[in-house]
Amino acid sequence: MDHSSNDTESPEGRRGFLRCMAMAGAGTLWLMKGGVLQAHGLADGNAGTAAPDATFSFVQVSDSHIGFHKEPNMDVAGSFRDCLARATHQRSRPDFILHTGDLTHLSRPEEFDTVAQLVRDSGAPHTLYVPGEHDVIGDNGAEFFKRFGEKQADGGWYSFDHRGVHFVGLINVLNLKAGGLGFLGPDQLAWLKKDLASLSASTPLVVFAHMPLWNLYESWGWGTDDSAEAMTYLKRFGSVTVLNGHVHQVQQKVEGTVTFHTARSTAYPQPAPGVGPGPGPLKDIVAGSLKHYLGVREVRHVRGAQTLAIAEEALA
Amino acid sequence: MRMGMMASALALAWMASVSNAMAAKATPSASVPGPRVEIQNFAFMPKTLMVPAGSKVIWTNLDEEPHIVVSAGGNFPNSPGLDTNDSYSFTFVKPGTYTYYCSIHPMMVGTIVVQ
Numbered sequence: 001m002d003h004s005s006n007d008t009e010s011p012e013g014r015r016g017f018l019r020c021m022a023m024a025g026a027g028t029l030w031l032m033k034g035g036v037l038q039a040h041g042l043a044d045g046n047a048g049t050a051a052p053d054a055t056f057s058f059v060q061v062s063d064s065h066i067g068f069h070k071e072p073n074m075d076v077a078g079s080f081r082d083c084l085a086r087a088t089h090q091r092s093r094p095d096f097i098l099h100t101g102d103l104t105h106l107s108r109p110e111e112f113d114t115v116a117q118l119v120r121d122s123g124a125p126h127t128l129y130v131p132g133e134h135d136v137i138g139d140n141g142a143e144f145f146k147r148f149g150e151k152q153a154d155g156g157w158y159s160f161d162h163r164g165v166h167f168v169g170l171i172n173v174l175n176l177k178a179g180g181l182g183f184l185g186p187d188q189l190a191w192l193k194k195d196l197a198s199l200s201a202s203t204p205l206v207v208f209a210h211m212p213l214w215n216l217y218e219s220w221g222w223g224t225d226d227s228a229e230a231m232t233y234l235k236r237f238g239s240v241t242v243l244n245g246h247v248h249q250v251q252q253k254v255e256g257t258v259t260f261h262t263a264r265s266t267a268y269p270q271p272a273p274g275v276g277p278g279p280g281p282l283k284d285i286v287a288g289s290l291k292h293y294l295g296v297r298e299v300r301h302v303r304g305a306q307t308l309a310i311a312e313e314a315l316a
Numbered sequence: 317m318r319m320g321m322m323a324s325a326l327a328l329a330w331m332a333s334v335s336n337a338m339a340a341k342a343t344p345s346a347s348v349p350g351p352r353v354e355i356q357n358f359a360f361m362p363k364t365l366m367v368p369a370g371s372k373v374i375w376t377n378l379d380e381e382p383h384i385v386v387s388a389g390g391n392f393p394n395s396p397g398l399d400t401n402d403s404y405s406f407t408f409v410k411p412g413t414y415t416y417y418c419s420i421h422p423m424m425v426g427t428i429v430v431q
Binding site: 068070105106107133134136137138173176177178179180181218219220221277278279280281 | 357358359379380381382384388396397399400415416417419420421422423425
């Protein structure tokens with residue numbers, strides 16, 4: 001695991017650090033105070049003291065693609081199992097796990113069965129899911145929602161409060177339009193606006209969905225058509241953390257008090273934006289290095305300090 | 317005679333449009349190969365395909381990612397999820413312009429022009 005520590009007091013230093021992290025993308029504890037990120041190495045002695053009063057933590061896993069069986073990963077079940085073990089056995093046990101979609105590769109019932117079995121066998125805490133586009137093939141997600149949905153609203157989106165933080169799970173992989181990107185749709189946006197309306201601006205928000213909620217690379221479909229509308233509801237809050245999957249790599253962006261993070265896959269990496277002919281599996285990786293590209297994300301909440309500390313952890 | 321020439325011209329048009337895709341796969345056969353669309357690197361090739369009415373168009377997915385062929389106007393049935401090397405076909409009887417896309421990677425758009 002790589003470690004780094006940076007002075008991020010100034011906005012310039014912070015942006016520079018973000019640029020570095022977008023490229024290196026591994027092994028740093030992120031501490032957010034009032035929308036400003038601070039970095040701490042995971043094993044340089046800071047990590048333990050960076051969030052000593054953390055009230056709880058949770059882990060994000062993403063893009064397990066159960067059913068994929070090609071290079072560079074012939075055993076996506078095994079690597080998902082490894083990631084779940086890492087997620088479950090953090091220093092402090094996470095309160096829950098968020099899976100940000102593409103549980104399966106082809107939405108097949110036996111693939112969903114395997115996901116459920118692996119999560120159950122790992123001893124993971126309560127796990128919440130949002131679908132990726134691979135989970136809604138052929139049936140608009142009926143099988144996914146039946147097995148893994150929260151069943152709060154007809155559209156499958158949901159929210160909950162956990163120890164002072166408001167969490168929102170959004171669906172942006174259905175009703176996609178020809179030539180478009182991810183899509184939230186007017187019904188979901190109306191629900192989101194109403195869901196947030198009664199919250200005070202000091203409530204920390206965590207918003208999660210499969211496809212990036214900012215336009216990371218449109219020609220590869222890495223974005224959401226109507227995410228800008230959602231952002232107008234989020235920007236009044238002092239601390240907003242947006243967690244996405246889909247791109248199989250760590251990418252970050254800061255926009256006011258909103259920080260966007262995409263996650264590693266537990267199955268296989270994809271190329272950096274625009275590198276190569278398309279966003280398929282990255283196959284030409286150095287032999288034996290796959291685990292450097294796979295991993296999980298731990299998020300710690302510190303009560304009162306309005307902070308979320310984010311740590312990226314590769315499998316190796 | 318006139319009809320025959322038109323049919324020949326149309327046949328030439330679609331043969332030209334698919335010649336690149338067909339070149340590597342052309343095999344001598346008693347049956348006439350249908351017009352093909354290959355799906356590779358998250359794109360339909362060719363992006364626009366001209367075919368005479370009655371043509372059976374065959375899509376084949378060469379990507380490791382699954383794709384789905386969906387008519388933008390609901391004018392022909394959706395394909396199932398196509399895994400690597402899976403194919404889907406539809407016979408276009410009525411002339412017209414059929415725009416389609418991949419419903420899980422909607423930036424992928426193609427057009428079949430049936431004449």
